[in-house]
Amino acid sequence: MSHVVIDNPHGLDQQLAALDLNSADGQGGGTGRRYIPPHLRNKDAPKNAGNAYSAGRQYGYSVAPVNLYSPGWDGGRSNGFVNGYHDNRTNGGFGGRGPPRNDRGFSGGEGNWGGAPRDAAYNSFGGRNDQRSKSTFFNERGAGSRGRYERGGFSSGGNNRWSEESREEDWSKLSAPNERLENELFSASNTGINFEKYDDIPVDATGNNCPPHIESFHDVDMGEIVMKHAIPIIKSKRDLMACAQTGSGKTAAFLLPVLSQIYQEGPGDALQAAKSSGQDNGRYGRRKQYPIALVLAPTRELALQIYDEGRKFAYRSRLRPCVVYGGADIGQQIRELERGCHLLVATPGRLVDMMERGKIGLDYCNFLILDEADRMLDMGFEPQIRRIVEQDTMPPKGIRQTMMFSATFPKEIQILARDFLEDYIFLAVGRVGSTSENITQKVVWVEDGDKRSFLLDLLNATVIPSEVQENVTEAPEKPGKESLTLVFVETKKGADALEDFLYHEGYACTSIHGDRSQRDREEALHQFRSGRCPILVATAVAARGLDISNVKHVINFDLPSDIEEYVHRIGRTGRVGNLGLATSFFNDKNSNITKDLLDILVEAKQEVPSWLESLAYEHQHKSTTRGRSKRFSGGFGARDYRQTPGGSANSFSSNRGGGGGGRSAGGSFGGNFYGNDGYGGNYSHSGSVDWWGN
DNA sequence: AAAAAAT
Numbered sequence: 247m248s249h250v251v252i253d254n255p256h257g258l259d260q261q262l263a264a265l266d267l268n269s270a271d272g273q274g275g276g277t278g279r280r281y282i283p284p285h286l287r288n289k290d291a292p293k294n295a296g297n298a299y300s301a302g303r304q305y306g307y308s309v310a311p312v313n314l315y316s317p318g319w320d321g322g323r324s325n326g327f328v329n330g331y332h333d334n335r336t337n338g339g340f341g342g343r344g345p346p347r348n349d350r351g352f353s354g355g356e357g358n359w360g361g362a363p364r365d366a367a368y369n370s371f372g373g374r375n376d377q378r379s380k381s382t383f384f385n386e387r388g389a390g391s392r393g394r395y396e397r398g399g400f401s402s403g404g405n406n407r408w409s410e411e412s413r414e415e416d417w418s419k420l421s422a423p424n425e426r427l428e429n430e431l432f433s434a435s436n437t438g439i440n441f442e443k444y445d446d447i448p449v450d451a452t453g454n455n456c457p458p459h460i461e462s463f464h465d466v467d468m469g470e471i472v473m474k475h476a477i478p479i480i481k482s483k484r485d486l487m488a489c490a491q492t493g494s495g496k497t498a499a500f501l502l503p504v505l506s507q508i509y510q511e512g513p514g515d516a517l518q519a520a521k522s523s524g525q526d527n528g529r530y531g532r533r534k535q536y537p538i539a540l541v542l543a544p545t546r547e548l549a550l551q552i553y554d555e556g557r558k559f560a561y562r563s564r565l566r567p568c569v570v571y572g573g574a575d576i577g578q579q580i581r582e583l584e585r586g587c588h589l590l591v592a593t594p595g596r597l598v599d600m601m602e603r604g605k606i607g608l609d610y611c612n613f614l615i616l617d618e619a620d621r622m623l624d625m626g627f628e629p630q631i632r633r634i635v636e637q638d639t640m641p642p643k644g645i646r647q648t649m650m651f652s653a654t655f656p657k658e659i660q661i662l663a664r665d666f667l668e669d670y671i672f673l674a675v676g677r678v679g680s681t682s683e684n685i686t687q688k689v690v691w692v693e694d695g696d697k698r699s700f701l702l703d704l705l706n707a708t709v710i711p712s713e714v715q716e717n718v719t720e721a722p723e724k725p726g727k728e729s730l731t732l733v734f735v736e737t738k739k740g741a742d743a744l745e746d747f748l749y750h751e752g753y754a755c756t757s758i759h760g761d762r763s764q765r766d767r768e769e770a771l772h773q774f775r776s777g778r779c780p781i782l783v784a785t786a787v788a789a790r791g792l793d794i795s796n797v798k799h800v801i802n803f804d805l806p807s808d809i810e811e812y813v814h815r816i817g818r819t820g821r822v823g824n825l826g827l828a829t830s831f832f833n834d835k836n837s838n839i840t841k842d843l844l845d846i847l848v849e850a851k852q853e854v855p856s857w858l859e860s861l862a863y864e865h866q867h868k869s870t871t872r873g874r875s876k877r878f879s880g881g882f883g884a885r886d887y888r889q890t891p892g893g894s895a896n897s898f899s900s901n902r903g904g905g906g907g908g909r910s911a912g913g914s915f916g917g918n919f920y921g922n923d924g925y926g927g928n929y930s931h932s933g934s935v936d937w938w939g940n
Numbered sequence: 941a942a943a944a945a946a947t
Contacts, residue, residue, distance in 0.1 A: 545944070572946050595946040625944050737942065760944055786943045807942090 417512040420562045453671035457482040473499040485670035486649040497555045516610035537590035539613035544621040546571040548791040553591040572596045573764030594630035608640040619652040644668035684820035687852045692831040727777030729798040736804035745783045755781035790814040802830035809842035
């Protein structure tokens with residue numbers, strides 16, 4: 247089913263477009279011809295993947311195979327996953343040409359990796375074996391391989407020599423194309439970037455000798471702001487702390503320059519280390535892998551997403567991306583690692599596990615990326631992260647290149663940045679902690695008992711109520727393949743229940759939460775992404791980082807108690823410059839978020855319901871007069887604020903009267919979607935708001 | 941009376 251015929255290999259074009267970067271920053275060679283985006287090309291040019299590739303080749307790029315993946319993938323992920331795990335079986339590894347790759351990876355002197363005689367220069371660890379203690383190894387390596395402690399320097403002397411001896415080791419060379427894999431990798435992609443928006447977004451880059459940002463992508467449709475700024479910084483081998491809220495194309499922003507450096511410099515000592523490891527142990531199944539770049543991510547799905555992106559950027563290169571995370575068979579992941587691992591994407595827990603099992607060594611990890619760093623700290627990963635970065639064999643800061651991405655920049659992140667980064671550039675895209683103006687945010691008053699019927703109305707809505715028309719950029723589109731709707735609930739149980747409900751109401755929907763098996767989680771995401779189930783009911787597991795194109799509407803069926811969580815959730819829409827809509831159901835259970843929500847709305851220049859303003863004022867008033875009891879600061883007197891002056895255009899109270907649940911029939915939406923009928927009656931006052939004190 | 945993440 248994933249074998250879809252591609253008539254516009256857009257994703258590949260994106261990758262190729264990225265290659266044009268080099269000319270943009272002055273290093274590009276090639277023919278000097280400008281990359282032509284798909285929509286400006288001759289219509290009669292055959293639009294197949296092969297052609298797209300030759301176009302890229304024609305325009306030349308020196309970044310090397312930034313595309314590329316190893317033509318060893320069998321492209322066999324027919325359903326994405328087999329038995330719930332990635333089916334990344336290789337067929338002869340890198341053997342697009344030359345002899346079939348030795349299935350034992352690096353252990354032989356033949357195959358594409360081999361050919362080069364084993365030289366003392368590459369055996370600086372020669373006497374080492376895995377029996378040796380870590381500390382001994384750590385002490386040795388400085389003397390043993392001088393030169394690898396140049397930033398980004400893969401001990402250039404050795405590397406050059408390697409290249410001289412074997413052209414096969416030139417990582418800047420492309421290997422053969424593979425159409426099937428191209429289709430697999432590049433079939434889905436983002437479209438419809440709203441370029442006009444980019445000029446409005448404030449960007450700040452501060453630090454010593456900050457490299458100038460890229461001025462233009464020559465009109466190609468990949469105008470990610472973060473990329474324009476982050477790529478030159480990373481390519482200049484600078485450490486980076488990037489704060490970017492939503493839709494920022496972060497993954498490409500770090501993968502592209504990091505892989506480009508790896509392609510230019512080759513695998514260096516990491517390759518030799520892996521070979522030694524293989525030789526020392528001899529047997530299949532005992533090799534330790536030494537990734538050159540490591541990406542840490544908070545959730546499994548995000549790790550997987552980054553990995554998938556990595557595969558695209560590794561297309562036709564010798565670089566092999568791998569991913570490890572919990573919930574999946576570790577044996578399978580180990581076998582994948584043993585086939586070679588140069589770019590590793592991981593969740594922290596599983597990576598620590600892998601390190602302790604001796605499957606991964608970070609000794610040659612010259613690039614470290616922490617994605618969604620604030621989220622990882624929130625989730626309590628700091629010990630694991632410090633264990634990985636500081637208490638093992640990873641090169642120290644200043645030697646490795648480190649990039650941190652975070653939506654916010656609170657104290658804990660600042661400390662982490664201080665500890666992990668050296669003389670870093672601080673890049674803020676959009677205002678830190680704010681939301682994108684691409685997203686229209688609506689807050690509606692909906693009692694718990696009315697939420698379901700209100701949701702159905704929302705899903706059926708096709709008209710924009712006149713009183714809010716000027717504020718709504720687009721109507722809530724009906725869920726469909728091109729218009730995905732993401733519904734957030736607060737609890738796993740709630741997710742199950744709501745999915746059931748929607749399913750029985752006849753909606754194609756699915757759900758995701760942390761109690762699902764990893765296989766189910768991935769399958770749900772796949773169904774949603776592909777549009778087969780255009781409605782996804784989710785818990786916080788899907789709130790951060792996931793980049794799903796075509797999410798047009800985010801609905802906070804339950805508002806989170808934490809404003810950061812809110813910001814992340816709505817950030818699932820309005821991505822890459824697209825417009826999006828976020829609707830949140832608010833009632834007295836949410837009074838703890840009132841003030842922060844108000845601030846966010848004001849900051850993003852959104853319409854603020856007057857009742858919310860009053861509520862925030864009262865809440866604040868109460869807090870200051872009665873002291874800050876975070877747990878019980880809300881819940882009393884809220885009713886007054888829902889008695890908004892009837893008919894005010896600013897009133898966003900639900901038009902559902904006291905407990906009445908009758909929804910409008912079959913899409914005949916009452917025309918008062920963001921109704922203002924005022925609050926109609928009784929509500930059950932539950933008193934407290936935030937039981938777990940967040 | 942929560943979610944997430946190694947087992």
